[in-house]
Amino acid sequence: MDWLWQWHNVGLTWLPFLGMVIGAVIVLLIGLGVVTYEIYFERKVLGWMQGRIGPNRVGPLGLFQSFADILKLLIKEDVVPEKADRSLFLLAPVIAFIPSFMVLAVIPFSRTHVFTANLSIGALYYLALSAITIHGVMLGGWASNNKYALIGGMRSAAQMLSYEIPLGLSLVGVVLMAGSLNLNDIVAAQRTWWFVIPQILGFLVFLVAATAELNRTPFDLPEAESELVAGYHVEYTGFRFAFFMLTEYLYMFAMAGLAATLFLGGWLGPWLPGWLWFAIKVAAFIFFQFWLRATMPRLRVDQLMSFSWKVLLPVALLNLVITAVVKAWV
């Protein structure tokens, strides 16, 4: 069974290749399952926080609601606007989705690293690939030939690009402390204490920048319903629209995994098995996102950019300098 569990340590021959394919399929299925229930719990949690019941009709406690919604999306008519740039319109959801799935490759889900690529540059890989998604969002907005979609796409690209810089800088403190960009090594370096304690400043910057990267409240300007209808995917229907939504929720899962790995000790934890600890930390991050959505109003456009450049970036740089000084002299 060595080829199945240790494929990242052996050379590329047919059996490890098969292991990689199986791993990718399983991670895809896990991702889809997580996304399905993310949507269900988002609606349920929002309902509870607003004194409502939330979805409760399809299946016991409404547990099959998301499946019904997905089925509805899949059998809807697939509309491509007549004046849209057809090939780009069709390509954009694909460009947006592929990186969101690829970033899951470096997230260490469990102690045994069954489906984790042992990349020496894991943290950077996440940042680089998530930048590719911006192309999909922007092209989708542009190809729709709709002013709301274009404005939404532009806002989204500007926001995701400018918040990627504080996000990346907030990771550097963790990388400095662990002495590695490899996410597996970063988890292993947190055996004495989780990095959220010494890197609390970096964690706060990460939390804000991650929320903005995910385009979630209070940073959901790209799809501000009240002013932009729905932003960049306003012209999309059926399963192409589903792909954009899938991308967003898959990124929420991946970002939760990244937060758990970098700051909350990944699969480390007493008594319970590693994968369960990881699941608990991921669920806590995702719940925090829902909680924020139920609590916060939306930022104004003019506040958005200056907040990233004038507040988050200096704080992240300060954290970096402090970490470097402490690491060098203490």
Next chain:
Amino acid sequence: MNLHPALIAFFIIALAILSAAISFLTLRKVIYMALAIGAVFIGCAAVYILLGAPFVGIAQVLIYAGAITILIMFAIMLTNHEEMEPPFRWTLRNGASAVFCVLLAAALLWIIRSQAWPAQGGTDINRGRSNPAAIGLELFQHYTVAFELVSLLLVVALVGAVMLAQARKEDE
């Protein structure tokens, strides 16, 4: 010829890069060309990763395929919606460019072929360390001055960009 898996991968990647580059030249719509150049950048990143330099490869994706392609798209989208390249015509300038391109390709090929390259798998470029650690040591031990000069250049460019943007604001 020994068909090593890395060699097969190289041929597939090279084919992808070349077809993206050719479509970059043949496509007439500027936004498609931006997308094609993004594909070329990603293909180059794949070659770097194949050669055992994942840091350079990912940096290529982050900076070129990510930031620079997005900047190009921003420029295209904010200026002219239906920007099309005019159809190709043979002029004196195009002919001269073609001749010089062929000459450049020949010169490059000649220089590459006349080098004595290390045999495949002969040297470990990372010297037993992980790739980012090897790059960091090399950068801060052998090329410290060059590295600092490059960062100085970037700071100058940054300050220049801020100055330009500020002058624009005062005009309005």
